[in-house]
Amino acid sequence: MSEPPSERSTTGGAGEVPGGGGESARALVRAVASGFTELEEPPASAGSSTEPNGPLGWPGYGVARERARERTGESESVVCGTARIGGEGQGGGEYGAEGPGSGSGGRGAGVEVVLLSFEFGFLGGSLGARTGDRIVAAYEHARARRLPLVSLIATGGSRMQEGMVALSQLQRVARESVLTRRAGVPQLAVLRDPATGGGWATLGAAADVVLALPGSQVAFAGSRVRPEGADPTAYTAEGQYAAGHVDQIVGQGELGPALERWLTLLTGASDTPAPPPAALTTGAPYDPDPDPDPGPDTDADAGRPGTGPSPQTLPAGLLPPDAVRREREPDPRSGQEAVARARSARRPRAAAYLDDYFDWREEVRGDRCGGVDEAGMRCGFGRREGRTVAYAAQTGTAARPAGFRTAARLIRTADRLGIPVLTLIDTPGAANDAAAESDGAGPAIADVFAAVAEATVPVTSLLIGEGGSGGALALAAPGRLWVTPDSYFSVIAPESAAAILKRPADQTAATADDLMLRPQDVVRLGVARGIVGTGGTGGTGDAAEGDDGANSGRDAGGSGDTRGGGEGDGGGGADRSDAA
Incomplete structure (x- = not known):
């Protein structure tokens, strides 16, 4: 009874x-x-x-x-x-x-x-x-x-x-x-x-x-x-x-x-910085007409332990995951090429980098405020050569407020537990639709900036694709940022900059050059420490693992270090003054 x-x-x-x-x-x-x-x-x-x-x-x-x-x-x-x-x-x-x-x-x-x-x-x-x-x-x-x-x-x-x-x-x-x-x-x-x-x-x-x-x-x-x-x-x-x-x-x-x-x-506390991953490349030639939206980087086993994101390194029909090559690529010759390479659907996204970097990993989910951005931000902890590293990785989409809040939660948890952090940066910019603004895009980005700034554990950052303005910079560790050869970092997208400056559409390429957004430009400007190499496993290419790694990065000028890219300046100097 x-x-x-x-x-x-x-x-x-x-x-x-x-x-x-x-x-x-x-x-x-x-x-x-x-x-x-x-x-x-x-x-x-x-x-x-x-x-x-x-x-x-x-x-x-x-x-x-x-x-x-x-x-x-x-x-x-x-x-x-x-x-x-x-x-x-x-x-x-x-x-x-x-x-x-x-x-x-x-x-x-x-x-x-x-x-x-x-x-x-x-x-x-x-x-x-x-x-x-x-x-x-x-x-x-x-x-x-x-x-x-x-x-x-x-x-x-x-x-x-x-x-x-x-x-x-x-x-x-x-x-x-x-x-x-x-x-x-x-x-x-x-x-x-x-x-x-x-x-x-x-x-x-x-x-x-x-x-x-x-x-x-x-x-x-x-x-x-x-x-x-x-x-x-x-x-x-x-x-x-x-x-x-x-x-x-x-x-x-x-x-x-x-x-x-x-x-x-x-329980894997460590005060040793995470080494930056090696650059991954498809070995594919420069695509002058890239797909600007390669789609979200998601997996079908969300929530299942021990799986992490699926090894979706490349779109279907292209190279399989085990065929991602590690061959040295030349630095982009122009701003337009840098943007095209970063936006190419052939470029490996976060899942490929995480799979290559970690022996195994587990993901955390959500911002604890009712929001999830699994299409735009992957966060968790992984083991690499016997050490734990926390990660927050953008996947190439316009990051949403929930994704930024999840990243901030991850970074603060790792900081409390003494675990070094790796951030992978890849976004055309933060989501700017009305729903994102209502959901607190500004405060969410501010929270990530604050989490990185106040972290007492070492934070290592690698730009693996698009570095679109503040939505990308929020995840970048000052003094410990590296970039890949197929990336760019810019205060604004070249198309948007040209529109603001009232330039004709055919001046977008020149605007990209004016923005000095190529990886070698970002290094020369002192924003990044170096361009990671593609040989061997992560961190063993041209970027060293320790705090002296900047000295071993590729020369800031890189190959083909010219700004014009064959398109002409188009009065960029005066226009830049107007933009200010």
Whole structure:
């Protein structure tokens, strides 16, 4: 016989659903980790009550807790302890040449963590005063030992029978989360079914990386307090993923390997700058009539762990991914050629560079404000030769505000965790439609400028294609920017500049020369340190990996270092004055 709702439920939310929570707290711990050692019971806080019916004297509360103990074998709704995730003896999936937890291949010893696992069978996994005491103790232990904190969340929210004493536990959890962020200790959350109310709004949504089990209820509002007729998808893991609040949807059988990958990435602090990638090229000749819109750089496996973007290095019908050549290309002879090469559909985009640069990687998703720009910005963490590097990569489209906010979130997360950052720049410019303005294009770009400026970890930037004005510059690290031979960087597109200057269309090429936007021009102007080479793997061409790399970049003048490009100046000097 099922218990009456007053004894089974917690807040009137998703926790009221019978059979929620999936596996028990300890069963899930055993499934994803080894060597679990439970933390000692912490002392009771001031808000805890020794009365059988709690601080409110709620009728039947003491009886309900006793039944929960008998049913689950637990004395509270959360189990906390230390454990090891990954390593020998645990399945870890495929990682390429290097396995998580190891420096240079093979399986390592895994990652020691503090685990916090909710027991949904105990009053719907609700948060009461003693639950708060345990969670606070887990956070304190994680900071003292500098161990990542992993939360396996299945809760209906705050415990109704303890009233405001229970609700105020969210403030305690929020403070512990902030202190742990400041300490640079990673926080991962796994959203089980259900993850609703304050558990989602504190432990879940505040984590550095958020994973969710398929089909889970994930929402602030519980199932019994939602508006009638509300779209049910919005309250699911899949809905939260679509809105950019969840980074990955992970099947329960894949959860252990997924956690191991993420923990390996997020514990890879380093003060060594990421080397700039090598330039990739198709070996194709200069196309005088490029396709200005090569299309988005997306993948079909979004949300699946361990996949990252598909190796969509070139459009269909052209060179396959494994045929991307690394042959030295001459620098563009004119501004028009630089623009044409950068806009060519044959030029490799971000996915090709990321696949070439990293041994394996995982993506974060969304700006945590309801926005996703997967067509314009790819962000995540990857492993390269035993080191973690965070990345924010533009894909060649007009970047949208959600993409900029996602990049800022990625850079700040990496900065807190001490992980170096790589940015790949490739956009004709920030999206300038009315929807983008309403969505906060200006503030979003400002946020990226600020994130790069305030970063204490080294940020390395590579311009791989179009460098369109402030939307591109926002991702560029001052003093650590390199460029590829098939790129350009400009304050404005040549066509737009010619229109503003009221020049005829046939003067666009001359305007491109006037803007000095070629890669060798950008180096000569002191904006970039050098033009990366195309030989070998990333960073081993003409751009050195260390801070002295500028001295080994190709000569600023490059090959064919003339500005006219055969088109004539067209009175550019006077016109430039007019533009100012």
